[in-house]
Amino acid sequence: MPLTYSWKGRTQEGNLVTGETEAENELELLLALRNSGIIPRYVKEKEERKIFTFGKVSQKDILFFTRQFATLFAAGVPVVQAFDALIDQIKNKSFKKVLIQMRNDIEKGSSLAESMKRHPKVFNSLFINMVRAGEEGGILEKVLQRMADYFEKMIKLKRKIIGAMIYPSLIIAVAVLVVSIIMIFVIPTFAKLFGEMGIDLPLPTRITIAVSNFMAKSAVFILAGIIGFFVFIKFLRKSERGKKIIDGVLLKAPLLGVVLLKASLSRFARTLGTLLSSGVPILSSMEISARASANKIIEDVVLEMKEDVTAGKSLTEVLKTNPEIFPPIFVQMVSVGESTGATDEMLNKVADFYDEEVDNAVANLMSMLEPALIIFLGVTIGFIVLSLYLPIFRLGEVVGRG
Numbered sequence: 001m002p003l004t005y006s007w008k009g010r011t012q013e014g015n016l017v018t019g020e021t022e023a024e025n026e027l028e029l030l031l032a033l034r035n036s037g038i039i040p041r042y043v044k045e046k047e048e049r050k051i052f053t054f055g056k057v058s059q060k061d062i063l064f065f066t067r068q069f070a071t072l073f074a075a076g077v078p079v080v081q082a083f084d085a086l087i088d089q090i091k092n093k094s095f096k097k098v099l100i101q102m103r104n105d106i107e108k109g110s111s112l113a114e115s116m117k118r119h120p121k122v123f124n125s126l127f128i129n130m131v132r133a134g135e136e137g138g139i140l141e142k143v144l145q146r147m148a149d150y151f152e153k154m155i156k157l158k159r160k161i162i163g164a165m166i167y168p169s170l171i172i173a174v175a176v177l178v179v180s181i182i183m184i185f186v187i188p189t190f191a192k193l194f195g196e197m198g199i200d201l202p203l204p205t206r207i208t209i210a211v212s213n214f215m216a217k218s219a220v221f222i223l224a225g226i227i228g229f230f231v232f233i234k235f236l237r238k239s240e241r242g243k244k245i246i247d248g249v250l251l252k253a254p255l256l257g258v259v260l261l262k263a264s265l266s267r268f269a270r271t272l273g274t275l276l277s278s279g280v281p282i283l284s285s286m287e288i289s290a291r292a293s294a295n296k297i298i299e300d301v302v303l304e305m306k307e308d309v310t311a312g313k314s315l316t317e318v319l320k321t322n323p324e325i326f327p328p329i330f331v332q333m334v335s336v337g338e339s340t341g342a343t344d345e346m347l348n349k350v351a352d353f354y355d356e357e358v359d360n361a362v363a364n365l366m367s368m369l370e371p372a373l374i375i376f377l378g379v380t381i382g383f384i385v386l387s388l389y390l391p392i393f394r395l396g397e398v399v400g401r402g
Helices: 026-035 059-074 079-089 093-107 112-117 125-137 140-197 203-236 240-252 256-277 282-292 296-310 315-320 328-340 343-401
Strands: 003-011 016-023 038-045
Touching: 003 026, 016 026, 026 038, 026 282, 059 079, 059 093, 059 140, 079 093, 093 112, 112 125, 125 140, 125 256, 125 282, 140 203, 140 256, 140 343, 203 240, 203 343, 240 256, 240 296, 256 282, 256 296, 256 343, 282 296, 296 315, 315 328, 328 343
Parallel strands: none
Antiparallel strands: 003 016, 003 038
């Protein structure tokens, strides 16, 4: 079934032109535009009618559906009957409504990819393009199995990243909470006691009391500032420029930046390999994989690379132009894949390699953070305790002289 694409390009005279054209796929459209003397700069499939569903559908729900549907389809169960069986098993009410709508669309003559496309909040462009390629190539069973494997690995990778970010965040939060309680509720009691003694306080004690007074008076403002900061970050990420700024800062963050870069490279490589192995055109695969990397910096770099591939360069050549994102090992493995005609397999091996690298990076992150946090707590609490005992020692000296 032909699809409608929106496109922008330039004529040989340099004039900017736009339009909408029907084509079987993006590659066919690009060839048609070039044959007509237009150099394409932007091509995107025009969105069809979309049905939005309230409620969240998790990756686990998608994984369960994909794995079960692949099993039923491989066993020769017709698509509509397979949907009937799955609808009875799905517990998520929102997802169940989506599947019922998809089943009805398929009964009316829609393909599986077309029925998925009407639910963009549930099925992303990766899944839709994979299914479309599987339906057109007669390998839907294999595609569904690949997608199930893909989702399993993506879920595992996501857990690693969440673990890498949540664990140290919790430890830091607990450390800050303990110190804040001491400074706001404990220190003022000692400050009052020292004031009644009428002795000159040593410098460490004066610093501790000053910090305590500031925190006690400004606690509400500090808390509001922290909440405001996170709200600001959330809104900033809603804009393309904001995402790029935040992702750029995260990639440069000590320790954590390495983990996030390797995770993004793993997502990109696995998505691109999965798409290419299912027959999705390289240009569409790169665009989808760029978004799947979950990092705006990498996404923009890959989309620029896409234009170079359109101009006839190999994937290895364009990867080499961005050494700050794609390390030599990444480029070398892709080069081997291209030279042997197994780019998709090599990309999946690259993804496996970076999955292991993420494991190692997370382990290194934890091993370095734990002693650093222990030292921070030890020094901070040690300073507070020392500052509280110094006046007591001085009071003992005064009493001894008396």
